[in-house]
Amino acid sequence: MTQIRQETITKMKELTELHAVPGFEGEVRDYLKEKMTPFVDEIIGDNMGSIYGVKKSKKKNAPKVLIAAHMDEIGFMVTEMTNEGMLKFTPLGGVSSDVWLSQTLQLKTKKNDYYNGVVGSIPKHFRTGNESGVSIDDMLLDVGAENKKQLQDMGINIGDTIVPRTDFEQLTENRILAKAWDNRYGCLVGIELLESLKNKELDVDLYVGANVQEEVGLRGASASVNLIKPDIALVVDCSPANDMKGHVGLSGALGEGVLVRILDRTMILSERMKEYLLNTIEENEIQYQYFQSPGGTDGGEIHKALTGIPTAVIGVCARYIHTSKAVYDIRDYLNAKSLLEHLVLDIDFEKIEYLKYK
Template identity: 30%
Template sequence: MDANYDLLRELTEAHGAPGHEDRIREIVRRELAAVADDVRTDAMGNVVATVEGAESPDYEVAVAAHMDEIGFMVTHVTDAGFLKLDALGGWDPRVLRAQRVTVHASEGDLEGIIGSPPPHTMSEEERESTDEVADLYVDLGRDGEEVADLVSVGDVVTMAQDTRVLGDTVTGKSMDDRVCLFAMLEAAKRITPDVTVHFAATVQEEVGLRGAKALGVDLDPDLALALDVTVANDIPQFSDESKHVTELGAGAAIKLKDGSVITNPKVHKRMQSVAETRDIAHQLEVLPAGGTDTAGFQNTNGAKPVGAISVPLRYMHTVTEAAHEDDIDATVDLLAAVLDTEDGAHDYRL
């Protein structure tokens, strides 16, 4: 990978559930302070770093990538010291049993596990039952009285996982969307834009695009571009290639639609043209379901032209999400090229 792997690892291993993105916010502010003319946060916790345009500063582009990762909030502490959870974002409970977690308590982080009963003592009905998040418990390995002193209702819980290079891929938790946040930070360090660019690290995307919707009003950009991961189902469980959506190693994905947005045709065609001119590997994305910050900007404050670049990701919303190094590099290259060639004169009206 051409870009800074240590920064990507720092971002993905840091913890930041929706509404609790503090640790990610610190990294973003640190990385953008040297390249932006102004760095600020708002009442929700969005970070906006503005680079003033050299030629057409009145034309403004917003680039968004979200900081939050899916997680949980403690709803109850049992007398025996086990924690009950409510989901913050879209979990598949099947992947949660027998996982390590971090409980972010007021006095510091605590290690825990989501236990799984041994199959030897489960009935056939129990083995075949479908899990819900409400069925899971976090075990802290402490007695009930100690846990009651340490943990409160409302404390946030995130998955515990390190980030590793696996062949040509990088795998870990919260690649959604820290890999795109990483791409945005790297692109910001490369460009000298003619137009003003607002690099926005958004909050609470996983629970309804909330940070982006607020910035759609507050920034009111002339053009908005979002970065997020997308599904790469090029795995044995999907023999039908039409259901792959994207493929690892085939380049940055230029979004045409997802479940929340149909991108502006003139915007995504310009992205394709830039990619072809610069010989940047790319593919087209049509995602049947799911949403991204792109939608948060499109019509929150009137009609805006929007586009999106996605990093293909295997095993989304698990602790082993995996992205290809070449696709990460291509995403950085494409975003930087699109921003460097935006002069404010393109007419994106349809």
């Protein structure tokens, strides 16, 4: 397999360290626009904030292929400033309450100032025995302010956004630790797909980009589908791995390849699409693993839009997603990128028509 480029590692770091919760995806949107512009004919977007680069085919009336990531990551929003200078917050996206105590988080103000803070926990010395199961509603973020007035002087307000404060780190040759690989993976693979196709002529009009607000209910996907009206969609997203005690069923394992997502709570992979994916994988000797997810992706909205859109998820897995840190495998990224490239170069009108049930 092709070795990963240093330029790819650099983009991984840049993307995962951006601050972009649901509804506040501007940093990632600006990054995508900058990186995609050299490789596309135009940049388009919808009124919710999703953004797509368009690479046009020279063929008239070419079918439209959608490559859809999402920009947002899980995080929080400030809901209260206490007299003691603490901040209360509420989740944006699905998070568990048991992983946030004593974690370092980053707050962003509306003036684009950043403050680090720690989620307060009661020292063992002062516990009464009732604090072991603290809910997020009871947590407080300590950014070092002495009182509410100091918070206000710092420019902090209700509605400011919070993400984990996590530095990108390459742990070993193939394993990376970072936040927000769900779903900066999809943003990265979209950028690098366009770069790899810069000198290629396609049989399709290619739309590559990312939606907003996936983590709070797949909200952005509907608007972007209505804008683009694709004939086929390939969703690029990151899913949870459950391999810490061995590979359990179809739950995803690091280093075992791109995910062939046969089922989740929002979409069933069609028989014809599954056949097409597996044929492409086998012809090009791409490492893969079957995957069943308890969650969903933007594919859940996309595949049932308009009169129905043939859709597949070209995914990777990572450990500990929806927490402050995730661990993922570079080789899985490379396998997913390879599959995506081969699919886009192969897709034409006849294949799309075959994937539709008529």
